[in-house]
Amino acid sequence: MELLVPEIGLVVFQTIAFLLLMFVLAKFAWKPVLAAIKEREHNIDEALNKAELAKQEMVRLAAQNEELMKEARAERDLMLKEAKTLKDSIVNEAKHSAQTEGAKLIEKARIEIENQKKAALAELKDQVSSLSIDIAERVLRNQLADKAKQQDFVADLLKDIELN
């Protein structure tokens, strides 16, 4: 079969052309192309990994936020409660001190009133006694203006006095 006998010319040209093609393409095409494809695949993988990590981070952050919110709320509640207790205690204290102060004042006032009353009574007594002496003096003077009446009077007094 003539078809199965390679021609020397084509063998030589094919060898030269193919090897040349292979080395040129290897250097200027396959190497940069394969490197670029590999690089891009690497980038895509990395981007996907990063996205996955970001997603996890997001979930983590959301959970953290929730936790923070909870904490803040608890803290706020605590603060409110504390404030309330504080307020109550202040009010109570104020009330208590006001009461004691009031009681003290009332006591003071009472003592004062008592003192005033005593002083007034003493004065009244003095006045009453001086008035009554005065009246008695005047009456006596009036009564004892004439002799007869003095006699009667002495007699009356004497009547009242019982000699025992």
Next chain:
Amino acid sequence: MDCSHVFDFKVNRLTLVFTLFLALFFVTPLLYAQEDTSKATVTAHAEPEAEKKFNLGKFALHHIADSHSWHVIGDTFIGLPVILYSQGGLVMFNSNEFHGDDEAKLVIERAGQRFVKLHEKIYYASETANAEGEYVELGADHHATNARPLDFSITKNVCTLILSVVVMLAIFLNVANGYKKRVGKSPKGLQSWVEPLILFVRDDIARPNLGHKYERFMPYLLTVFFFIWINNMLGLVPFLPGGANLTGNIAVTAVLSVITLIIVVTNGNKYYWKHIFTPDVPWWLYIVLVPVEIIGVFTKPIALAIRLFANITAGHILMLSLIGLIFVFNSVYVSLVSVPFALFIGAIELLVAFIQAFIFTMLSALFIGMAIEEHH
């Protein structure tokens, strides 16, 4: 229920296509047989009658063979340079100087040497013409027995070879440029057309067969894949830039498979050589096994070369034969059958063009992978 009906229909159609495909393998030998008988009849009959009759075998074999001129259309031929390394030194002339002679009837004298062309092969011319006016001595099998100069002509196949090299350089340097321009971006234009194929070679051919050391062999595998595929496709184009049967030429496939062999042999590790020279069998089996293994080293690339050559050549012969039937029966009505059938075969040849490129690359990768495989 509806679905199963559709499925049956599809299966039927697939079966039909497959049957036709299988039929090809039975039809092809028949055509070869017919070609032989027609040859026989041609030689049996008288010369003038044989010339009138269309010879399908001769026609097909002429078309798949290499040529010193490129047929354009009708009687127009592009003359290609003939370069001969003869006893008188390097000789160069235009093939048009043969004036279309392919019967060794026209002698060209250069550098003191006389050359004739017979069936697209250049011979040293005989001193005198024989009875038919041919300046060659024909042997018993009607082949010339004259000596031949070393023929380094730029033939039709060499032109196609150069064309395909230029096309590949244009495509892939452009693609590489695209990667440089759009670093890290998605591919665009030619780049997005080529990238899946490069990934196909890398992920489906190189990686499964070569393992993690695949990168070293990627340039060869990619080049050989695209070279075979593009040339298979160029061969299917029936007019000028295509039409040459480059990958159906044994010289081309032999060179490619020898390169595979060289890569296998130079990269084979100690396990590979141990497997050939001291396999794990009782020593007395070495007498049989070692020669078989050594033969195996060479049969693998030979099978590679023959497979590609035979597949592509067979495809071309089949197409030519189907179209040639019109001229055999000398009736235009034959075209009603042969043209649709040729179209069908043409579609299959497109598939074969890819599959053969894939198989050659795949088996090359497999053989290299077997040679570099680490055993634990």
